[in-house]
Amino acid sequence: MELLADSKDLLLKLFNKIIVNGLEQWQQRRGGNPASVESELYAWPKLCYAVVAAGVREGLQALGYSLKQQKGAIKLWYDYCAKERPTIRNTAVWSATVIYAFAWLEKEGRLRQQDLARSYGVSPSTISSRFGRLRKSLDLAVRDQRYASKPDKT
Numbered sequence: 001m002e003l004l005a006d007s008k009d010l011l012l013k014l015f016n017k018i019i020v021n022g023l024e025q026w027q028q029r030r031g032g033n034p035a036s037v038e039s040e041l042y043a044w045p046k047l048c049y050a051v052v053a054a055g056v057r058e059g060l061q062a063l064g065y066s067l068k069q070q071k072g073a074i075k076l077w078y079d080y081c082a083k084e085r086p087t088i089r090n091t092a093v094w095s096a097t098v099i100y101a102f103a104w105l106e107k108e109g110r111l112r113q114q115d116l117a118r119s120y121g122v123s124p125s126t127i128s129s130r131f132g133r134l135r136k137s138l139d140l141a142v143r144d145q146r147y148a149s150k151p152d153k154t
Contacts, residue, residue, distance in 0.1 A: 055095030
């Protein structure tokens with residue numbers, strides 16, 4: 001059992017390093033400072049949470065979100081995992097949900113649940129359901145200062 005626990009810890013550390021290296025490479029291509037990424041390294045309690053985080057990062061990057069926005073979304077996911085310890089059956093559902101939640105936080109109307117559901121091969125109603133859980137658990141508000149890249153101007 002100890003060997004299994006050690007192996008799990010090693011895999012989590014390696015996976016987190018891969019996520020960080022991906023952010024570093026992205027930042028270097030844009031002339032940023034890769035050293036600042038180290039502070040964003042999270043100790044994911046379960047490997048599946050790290051898989052979702054990687055999916056969120058990749059999805060947001062593909063949609064043109066900034067590194068600051070990606071970090072905000074990953075922090076949102078980390079906070080939710082730390083609080084709720086969700087059971088993950090389908091990482092794509094949660095990746096799409098976190099991406100949708102972050103777009104909602106940023107007040108960007110360009111992302112719809114239906115479009116994300118199609119892209120991720122999941123049901124829009126499942127994204128809606130998970131988004132409701134996430135929003136309620138973290139008491140999310142539009143332009144939430146804990147995660148959003150821009151403050152609310154209202």
